Amino acid sequence: MEPLDKFKLLMADIGEVLKASSVVQFENGYWLIEYGDSELVWVYYHQQDDSFTLSGEAGAIEKQDQLELYKFFLTFNALGQEQRSVKTALSGSGDSCLLLGDYSAASLNTLEFSAIFFNFAEQMIHWRYLLKSWPTATSQDKQKLVDNISFMNPNMIRA
Numbered sequence: 333m334e335p336l337d338k339f340k341l342l343m344a345d346i347g348e349v350l351k352a353s354s355v356v357q358f359e360n361g362y363w364l365i366e367y368g369d370s371e372l373v374w375v376y377y378h379q380q381d382d383s384f385t386l387s388g389e390a391g392a393i394e395k396q397d398q399l400e401l402y403k404f405f406l407t408f409n410a411l412g413q414e415q416r417s418v419k420t421a422l423s424g425s426g427d428s429c430l431l432l433g434d435y436s437a438a439s440l441n442t443l444e445f446s447a448i449f450f451n452f453a454e455q456m457i458h459w460r461y462l463l464k465s466w467p468t469a470t471s472q473d474k475q476k477l478v479d480n481i482s483f484m485n486p487n488m489i490r491a
Contacts, residue, residue: 402426
């Protein structure tokens with residue numbers, strides 16, 4: 333069986349395991365998982381290396397905070413660059429933060445996928461809190477985050 337076909341079978345069963353509201357396949361290799369209070373996570377399967385990416389919107393970014401957060405995201409991403417871990421990005425318009433996680437699909441089963449998914453969802457909760465707190469945080473608090481960014485362990489979401 334081809335790796336994509338195996339991944340499709342996994343995705344057909346994963347909704348029940350995750351207790352997701354819905355799992356919808358849009359195209360060959362693209363799915364949307366809805367869970368909780370209308371939380372959305374996109375799944376994209378990469379055939380060339382039998383891997384997949386989870387992505388979701390972590391939250392809105394105030395216009396005045398975009399540059400400051402962009403620098404923060406770059407630092408965070410650079411620390412996790414050598415590992416397949418969660419990354420941050422700005423949306424095309426720059427008004428929201430996206431989280432992206434890359435994972436291997438080789439020998440993946442539903443239990444492993446659910447662990448990866450729930451860890452990714454926990455990271456989204458963490459980043460949402462950070463983004464909501466950022467506009468009212470003092471400059472000292474923001475500097476502490478930047479100074480301690482390595483403690484925001486990018487490996488936390490690896491299964």
